[in-house]
Amino acid sequence: MENNNSKERYIALEKDFIYRFQDNTLFLSRSLLLPQTxxxxxxxxxxxxxxxxxNIILNLxxxxxxxxxxxxxxxxxxxxLRKSGISARIExxxxxxxxxxxxxxxxxxPYHETPLKPGFLERTGNAVSHFFTDFVFGFITLAADVFYWSVSDIFRSRSRRKGEIANQAVLIGVNASLIVIFLSFVIGLVIALQSSGQLRTFGANIYIVDLTVIAMMSQMGPLITAILVAGRSGSSIAAEIATMKVTAELNALKTMGLNPIRFVVVPKLYACLITMPFLIIFANVSGILGGGVAAYIYLDITPEIFINRMGTVMQNKDLITGFVKSQVYASLIVLTGSFFGFxxxxxxxxxxKVTTTAVVVAISLVILADSILGLLFY
Amino acid sequence: MSKEKVIEVKGLGASYDELVVLSDVNFSAYKGDITVVLGASGSGKSTVLNHLLGLYPVNKGFVSILGKDISNITEKEQLSLYLQMGVFYQSGALLNSMTVGENVALPLKQHSNLPDSLVEEIVYMKLGLVNMQHAYHYFPSELSGGMLKRAALARAIVMDPPLLFCDEPGAGLDPISLASLDELIINLQKKLGISVLMVTHEVTSIMRIADRIVYLENGVVAFEGSLKNALESNVESVKHFFSVIDEADRFK
Structure with a gap:
C-alpha cells in the first residue's frame, strides 16, 4: 500500500486546477479562496x-x-478525514x-449545544401557563392601571396635555365616521334586500322595518363600528406605542417622571369612549336608511310607512344597549392596542407583529363581548 | 513605488435641493492603509460615505472604488463591487428578525454554495475574531451596544473583503472595547492587507489606527495627508481638532 502511495496521483479541482498527491502528501497549489473552497x-x-x-499530509x-x-x-x-479514520496534518x-x-x-x-426540544405535554403546559401569566394577568394589570389613571385624570385637568383628547377624538372618531356611515348603509341595504324575498312570500312585507331596525340597532350597528375602529385605530394605537417603545420614547417619558399609560393611553381611551357612541348612532341611522331604501325599491314600503312602523319597533332599551356596547368596545380596542404595543x-x-396581533385580538374580543352582551340584554 | 489607489474621488459635488453639501471633494485612499475621514457635524462626511457606497448616485464629479468608476456603473458591476466591500454601520444594522449567527452567515449563504456546516464554522470563527462566539444564537435585540458593533464587524468581514468601510465604529463604545476594536481592525489590515476607510470622531482611535487623514470642512477637503502631517498641519480646523489631545495631556 505504501509503495502505491509513492507514485504521483492528481486531483483535478476544476479545469486547469490540479493538486498533486505523492508519498501520502497532498500538495495544495495556487490559491484557496472562497470560489475554490x-x-x-x-x-x-x-x-x-x-x-x-x-495518514495524510496537507502541504502548503x-x-x-x-x-x-x-x-x-x-x-x-x-x-x-478524522471521522473516516484518516489522520491529517498541515505542514x-x-x-x-x-x-x-x-x-x-x-x-x-465552544459549540452551542442545541437544547432538547420539549415534548408535546411540556409545550402545551408552557403555552397555557404563558397565556395566563403573560396575557391574561398582563391585560388585567394594564386594565387596572388604565382605569386608575383615567379616573384620577378627571380630577387633574391642569396637568393634562391640552388638546390631546380632541386630537385623538379626531383621529379615532371623526376620521372614521365616513367609512362607518358608508359601510353601515351598504349592510343595512343588503340585510333588507336579502330578507325581502322571504317576507314577500309570507306577505309580511311590513316586517322588513322590524328586521332592519332591530338588526342594526341591537347588533349590526355597534358591531360594524367596533370592527372598523379596531381595524383602523386599534392597529394605529399598537403601532404608535410599539414604535415609541422601540425608539426609547417610553423610557424617556418615564425618566422625565411621566407615566406612559397616563400620558399616551388615557387620552386615547377618553377619545374612544367619547366618539364611539356617536359612531354607533351614525352606523344605526345609515344602516336603517339603507334598509329603508331597499324596502322602498323591493317591497314598495314608502318612507312614511317605514318611519311610522319604526316608532313602534324602536325601544329605549336599544339605545341604552348601544351605549353600553360602545363603552365596552371602546375600552377593549384601546386596551388591546396598548397592551400589544407595550x-x-x-x-x-x-x-x-404586535400590530397584526392587536387587530386580530381586538376584533375577536369585540365579537366575544358582543355575544356576552347580546345574551345579557336579550 | 507609489501605492495602488483603492478609492479615488475627484470633484465630487452633492446637494439636497438648495443646500449644497459637497462642493468639490478630492481625495484618495491607498491599498493597505487605514484612511480616516474627519470633519465637524454637517461637513458632509456621511454624504461622502453614501456616495462611495453607491447609495447616492454620483451626479457631479468622479468616484472610483477598487479601480471601478462608480459614477458610470451597471447594476451587475455594482453588485460584484459590493462583494468586495465590507460595510460596518454605526448602528450595526443587523437584521432584527435573524440571530447573530444567521446575520453573519447571510452574505456567505447568499453568494456562495458552501455546505451549511462549513458556513457555520466560518461564522463561528469570524465571531471568534470579535469575541462574540457566545452570541451566535442571540437576536440583535438581546445584545448590548458594544456587542452589536462587534457582531456587525463580523458580518462586514465575513466575505474577506479587500476594502472595509466603517461608519463611526467607536460611537457609544467604552474605551476598552474601542481599543480592542481598533486592535482588531489593525490586525485585519496588517495580516490580510485590507484597506479601510473610516469615518470617526474618536481622537484616541484615530491616533491608534490612522495612516492617512482626510479632513472635510464646508463640503471640501481642507486637509489630506498622513497622520503625522495632520498633527503638524497649519490648517486652523485640523489644528483645533487635534488640540483636544493637548488639552487632555494637560490634565495628566
Missing part, C-alpha cells in the same frame, strides 16, 4: 478517501494565497499563509 470541500475528501491511506508550500473560507475548509477537511506554507491560518484558526470552538420586542419587525 466550494470545489475543495466537495471533491478532496472523496478523492483522498479513495486513496485508502491512513506551493499555496500562494488563502482566505478565511480556505482556512476553514482546511480544518473542515481534517475533521472530515509548510509561506509566512503570510501561516499568519492567516493563525488568524482564522478555529481553535476550540409588549413589543425586536425593533421594526416586532412593531409589525
Amino acid at each position: 466550494i470545489w475543495f470541500t466537495k471533491k478532496i475528501p472523496k478523492e483522498l478517501k479513495s486513496f485508502k491511506v491512513k 508550500d506551493e499555496l500562494q494565497d488563502i482566505d478565511s473560507a480556505g482556512v476553514m475548509a482546511l480544518f473542515h477537511l481534517k475533521d472530515k 509548510g506554507g509561506s509566512q503570510s499563509i501561516l499568519e492567516k491560518i493563525e488568524l482564522f484558526s478555529p481553535g476550540q470552538l 409588549r413589543v420586542v425586536r425593533g421594526a419587525e416586532g412593531v409589525g
Whole structure:
C-alpha cells in the first residue's frame, strides 16, 4: 500500500486546477479562496478517501494565497478525514499563509449545544401557563392601571396635555365616521334586500322595518363600528406605542417622571369612549336608511310607512344597549392596542407583529363581548 | 513605488435641493492603509460615505472604488463591487428578525454554495475574531451596544473583503472595547492587507489606527495627508481638532 502511495496521483479541482498527491502528501497549489473552497470541500475528501491511506499530509508550500473560507475548509477537511479514520496534518506554507491560518484558526470552538426540544405535554403546559401569566394577568394589570389613571385624570385637568383628547377624538372618531356611515348603509341595504324575498312570500312585507331596525340597532350597528375602529385605530394605537417603545420614547417619558399609560393611553381611551357612541348612532341611522331604501325599491314600503312602523319597533332599551356596547368596545380596542404595543420586542419587525396581533385580538374580543352582551340584554 | 489607489474621488459635488453639501471633494485612499475621514457635524462626511457606497448616485464629479468608476456603473458591476466591500454601520444594522449567527452567515449563504456546516464554522470563527462566539444564537435585540458593533464587524468581514468601510465604529463604545476594536481592525489590515476607510470622531482611535487623514470642512477637503502631517498641519480646523489631545495631556 505504501509503495502505491509513492507514485504521483492528481486531483483535478476544476479545469486547469490540479493538486498533486505523492508519498501520502497532498500538495495544495495556487490559491484557496472562497470560489475554490466550494470545489475543495466537495471533491478532496472523496478523492483522498479513495486513496485508502491512513495518514495524510496537507502541504502548503506551493499555496500562494488563502482566505478565511480556505482556512476553514482546511480544518473542515481534517475533521472530515478524522471521522473516516484518516489522520491529517498541515505542514509548510509561506509566512503570510501561516499568519492567516493563525488568524482564522478555529481553535476550540465552544459549540452551542442545541437544547432538547420539549415534548408535546411540556409545550402545551408552557403555552397555557404563558397565556395566563403573560396575557391574561398582563391585560388585567394594564386594565387596572388604565382605569386608575383615567379616573384620577378627571380630577387633574391642569396637568393634562391640552388638546390631546380632541386630537385623538379626531383621529379615532371623526376620521372614521365616513367609512362607518358608508359601510353601515351598504349592510343595512343588503340585510333588507336579502330578507325581502322571504317576507314577500309570507306577505309580511311590513316586517322588513322590524328586521332592519332591530338588526342594526341591537347588533349590526355597534358591531360594524367596533370592527372598523379596531381595524383602523386599534392597529394605529399598537403601532404608535410599539414604535415609541422601540425608539426609547417610553423610557424617556418615564425618566422625565411621566407615566406612559397616563400620558399616551388615557387620552386615547377618553377619545374612544367619547366618539364611539356617536359612531354607533351614525352606523344605526345609515344602516336603517339603507334598509329603508331597499324596502322602498323591493317591497314598495314608502318612507312614511317605514318611519311610522319604526316608532313602534324602536325601544329605549336599544339605545341604552348601544351605549353600553360602545363603552365596552371602546375600552377593549384601546386596551388591546396598548397592551400589544407595550409588549413589543425586536425593533421594526416586532412593531409589525404586535400590530397584526392587536387587530386580530381586538376584533375577536369585540365579537366575544358582543355575544356576552347580546345574551345579557336579550 | 507609489501605492495602488483603492478609492479615488475627484470633484465630487452633492446637494439636497438648495443646500449644497459637497462642493468639490478630492481625495484618495491607498491599498493597505487605514484612511480616516474627519470633519465637524454637517461637513458632509456621511454624504461622502453614501456616495462611495453607491447609495447616492454620483451626479457631479468622479468616484472610483477598487479601480471601478462608480459614477458610470451597471447594476451587475455594482453588485460584484459590493462583494468586495465590507460595510460596518454605526448602528450595526443587523437584521432584527435573524440571530447573530444567521446575520453573519447571510452574505456567505447568499453568494456562495458552501455546505451549511462549513458556513457555520466560518461564522463561528469570524465571531471568534470579535469575541462574540457566545452570541451566535442571540437576536440583535438581546445584545448590548458594544456587542452589536462587534457582531456587525463580523458580518462586514465575513466575505474577506479587500476594502472595509466603517461608519463611526467607536460611537457609544467604552474605551476598552474601542481599543480592542481598533486592535482588531489593525490586525485585519496588517495580516490580510485590507484597506479601510473610516469615518470617526474618536481622537484616541484615530491616533491608534490612522495612516492617512482626510479632513472635510464646508463640503471640501481642507486637509489630506498622513497622520503625522495632520498633527503638524497649519490648517486652523485640523489644528483645533487635534488640540483636544493637548488639552487632555494637560490634565495628566
